[in-house]
Each structure stands twice: as structure tokens, then as C-alpha cells.
Amino acid sequence: MMEVSDLGRSISSLLGSSSHLHSEKEKEGHCDSFERSYRVGNILGKGGFGTVYSGVRVHDGVLVAIKQIAKLKVTDWIEVGSQRVPLEVCLLKQLTHIPGVIKLLDYYEHSDCCIIIMERPDQAKDLFDYITEKICLKESVARGFFKQVVETIIQCHNAGVIHRDIKDENILVDLKSHSLKLIDFGSGTYLKDSIYTDFDGTRVYAPPEWIQYNRYHGRSATVWSLGILLYGMVCGDVPFEQDEEIMQAAVHFRTQLSNDCQDLIQKCLQIRPSDRLHLEDILQHTWMNCNLDSCADNTGSLTCVRPTRRNSVDQHSLDQASTSSQESI
Numbered sequence: 125m126m127e128v129s130d131l132g133r134s135i136s137s138l139l140g141s142s143s144h145l146h147s148e149k150e151k152e153g154h155c156d157s158f159e160r161s162y163r164v165g166n167i168l169g170k171g172g173f174g175t176v177y178s179g180v181r182v183h184d185g186v187l188v189a190i191k192q193i194a195k196l197k198v199t200d201w202i203e204v205g206s207q208r209v210p211l212e213v214c215l216l217k218q219l220t221h222i223p224g225v226i227k228l229l230d231y232y233e234h235s236d237c238c239i240i241i242m243e244r245p246d247q248a249k250d251l252f253d254y255i256t257e258k259i260c261l262k263e264s265v266a267r268g269f270f271k272q273v274v275e276t277i278i279q280c281h282n283a284g285v286i287h288r289d290i291k292d293e294n295i296l297v298d299l300k301s302h303s304l305k306l307i308d309f310g311s312g313t314y315l316k317d318s319i320y321t322d323f324d325g326t327r328v329y330a331p332p333e334w335i336q337y338n339r340y341h342g343r344s345a346t347v348w349s350l351g352i353l354l355y356g357m358v359c360g361d362v363p364f365e366q367d368e369e370i371m372q373a374a375v376h377f378r379t380q381l382s383n384d385c386q387d388l389i390q391k392c393l394q395i396r397p398s399d400r401l402h403l404e405d406i407l408q409h410t411w412m413n414c415n416l417d418s419c420a421d422n423t424g425s426l427t428c429v430r431p432t433r434r435n436s437v438d439q440h441s442l443d444q445a446s447t448s449s450q451e452s453i
Contacts (some may be wrong), residue, residue, distance in 0.1 A: 158232045158239060164190055169250075169293075172324075173197045173310045178244065181229075188229060193310070198238060199324075200313065210238055215285050215309045222283065224276030226296070226307045242307075247299040250307075251292035251357075256431060260360035263385055264416045269297075270354050272304045274406050277346060280306070281403070286315040286342045289325035290349040292356055303315040315342055328352070328362045332371045332395050344397035350406065351392025358385060361431040363393070371395070384411035 137246060165178035174193035181188055193210070200211035209231070216228035230241035251269070255261060261269070273295060280287060287294075288310035296305040311324040321329060321341045331348035334340045355363045359378045364370045373395045388411045394400045406412065 136429075144287065145289070161230075161239065162190060163190065171308065171310070179241070187244040187246060189226075189242045189244040191242065193238045193240070195236055195238060210240075211313065212309050213238075213240060215312050215314075216240070216242070218283055218285055219280060219309075222276060222279045224272060224304060224306055225280065226305045245296060245298045245305065248296045248305075249299065251295040251304070252431070254297045255292055255357060255360065260379060261357045262360060263382060263411075266354065266357040266385075267412065267416065268302070269295075269304060269357065270350075271412060273306070273353065274350065274403070276304070276306050277350070281315050281343070281346075284315050285309070285312060286344075286346065287312045288323070288342070289329070289347065290353060291326050291329050292353060298449050317341075319345050320345075325349075328364060328370075329365075330370065332373060333397055335367050341397060343403055347392050347400045347403055347406070348397075350388050350403075351400075354385075354392070355389050356431075358389075368434060382411065382414075382416070384409070384414055387411065402436055 128415065161182055163182060165180070168176045168178050169190060170176070174191050174197065177190040177192065177301045179188045180186070193212075196213075198210045201208040202211050202214045203209075206212070212227065213231050216225070219225040220227060227243040229243060232239040232241070273290070273381040277287065277290065287306065287309060289308065290306075294306065294308045296307055298305070313320075318341075320342060321339050323334050324341070328333075329349045329352045331340055331345045334345065352362055352364075355375070358381055363375050373393050375386075375390055376391055386407045388401075388406070391401045391407070391409070401409070424426075
């Protein structure tokens with residue numbers, strides 16, 4: 125068990141129907157301390173920005189995930205009423221209506237850290253471990269998972285939020301229902317049509333335009349990361365490791381896949397952002413709707429080599445990329 129002192133007062137109004145924080149007096153009237161409300165268990169995972177623990181809500185025994193983030197690691201804050209709140213909390217609140225996004229349950233602050241309380245499925249593992257155990261996924265299984273992810277991302281974009289770190293480690297698989305939940309919006313922000321010049325995601329999922337020019341458009345960069353994700357599902361690991369490989373975008377398939385599956389991956393992994401599929405068009409691609417019964421088994425030709433987990437990192441720790449621009453992105 126982790127020893128946690130009183131971690132401050134819960135911003136409980138984030139969980140209600142109002143988007144405004146209660147006054148300090150109101151909060152004092154109905155907020156319990158973190159240590160009285162939750163029991164903290166083992167570490168579930170660590171990332172570039174925080175540590176996630178298993179936990180239990182004391183009054184009803186509900187399983188939760190407890191994310192602890194040092195305030196010094198929080199780069200984006202939002203003013204809510206008279207109080208600053210991490211952007212990640214505001215994004216999760218904005219997405220509470222989406223079934224495929226992990227639910228925000230509560231939020232606490234301490235003098236040096238933030239505590240985000242989220243739902244935790246009873247029997248679940250992240251997609252990275254799920255794929256690793258099976259070496260790779262059959263096309264039929266991968267398609268069911270991929271469809272859920274794409275639909276969830278479309279809903280997030282419609283709600284004005286972009287995740288910016290789509291990868292297998294940030295997707296939870298419910299082992300009972302095989303439904304998926306998108307987690308960890310620590311690299312996320314509000315969706316916009318203009319260019320982004322910051323990136324806190326995972327480098328091997330980053331698009332060529334970020335590697336080469338330090339800029340990207342959100343929607344086309346998301347489609348690139350989905351291509352990397354789908355390749356990892358059906359081939360067992362990411363297609364590119366080095367920056368040069370990302371910029372060349374030469375896809376080599378390690379398993380026997382249907383032509384339609386290869387085509388979808390390649391159309392997501394085009395070097396020029398304008399040449400990639402639009403996000404909504406992914407769902408209309410032939411592979412997403414064809415009969416996969418006759419597909420060859422792509423899981424039998426791979427040796428069991430365990431892929432490496434890759435953390436999201438702050439953009440300042442990334443290698444310096446070229447700032448020269450030769451074309452409009």
C-alpha cells in the first residue's frame with residue numbers, strides 16, 4: 125500500500141452537471157479528504173507524466189484507478205472559476221458522455237501533486253499486453269478493436285478534444301466484453317484546425333511532418349497514429365523505430381495479411397498528410413466491411429519477440445528536429 129497523506133480537497137463540482145467550481149465555502153461543506161475516501165493499492169503503470177495505482181472507493185467498494193501527477197509535470201492548466209485545474213481533468217470531464225473513454229470520477233489536489241480518480245474495469249489489461257500475449261491479433265479481432273478505437277476518436281473530435289498519444293498502451297481491453305476504453309489524456313488538448321507546434325506523445329507514433337518540421341495538423345496526425353496502431357495489432361509491433369524510417373514511411377509487412385488490410389495501413393501511413401485517409405473514411409474502407417473468413421492466419425509466422433513499451437515524453441527531451449520547411453503541411 126502507498127502511504128498518502130491528506131491530498132487536499134476534491135473539486136467535486138467537476139463531477140456534477142455544472143462546469144463551474146463551487147466556492148471554497150461550498151467545497152468545505154461536502155468534500156472528504158482523499159485518504160478517507162480511497163484505499164490505494166499497487167502500481168498499475170508509470171508514464172512520462174505520472175504514476176497510476178489501483179484503488180478502491182471506501183464507501184461502496186468500487187474499483188478505481190488513481191493517477192498521481194507531480195504539479196511540476198503539468199504543463200497545461202485551465203482556469204475554472206477561481207481555481208486552476210489540469211487540462212487533462214477538463215478534457216476528461218468534457219468526454220464523460222463517450223462510452224469508449226475512461227470516466228473521470230473525482231479530482232484532488234495536494235501542495236505538490238494532482239490526483240485524478242478514474243473508473244477501473246474489473247478484468248482488463250492494456251492492448252499492449254493483450255497483443256504481446258498473442259504475438260499479434262487475427263485480422264478479424266484487430267478489426268473489431270480498431271473500429272471501436274476509430275469510433276471513439278471521432279466522438280472525441282466531435283466533442284472538441286484530440287488525444288495526441290494514440291497507442292496500444294493507452295487502450296484498455298475489457299476481458300469479459302472485449303470493449304475498449306481510451307485512457308491517458310495527459311498529452312491531449314483541444315482540437316483546432318490550425319497547426320500544432322507542440323507534441324508530448326510517443327515518438328514512434330509521431331508523423332513524419334513532426335519529425336522533420338516540428339509541426340502537424342491534428343486530424344491527419346491522428347490518422348497516422350492509427351495506421352501505426354493497426355500495424356502493431358496485426359504484425360505485433362510498430363513498423364518504424366528510427367526517425368529516418370518514419371520520414372521514409374516504407375512499410376514492410378512481417379506477417380501474411382489480406383490485401384485490404386495492407387491497403388488501409390498504407391493509406392493511413394502516407395508521408396504527405398493530405399494524401400492520408402480522412403478519419404471518417406477509415407470506417408468506409410473495404411477492409412472494415414469485407415468478409416474476413418477466408419483471410420490467412422497472420423499469427424503463425426511470427427516468432428515471440430516481446431516488443432518494448434515506449435513512454436510519452438515531453439517535447440523538450442526529444443531530439444532536435446529540422447525546422448526547415450519545403451512544402452505546406
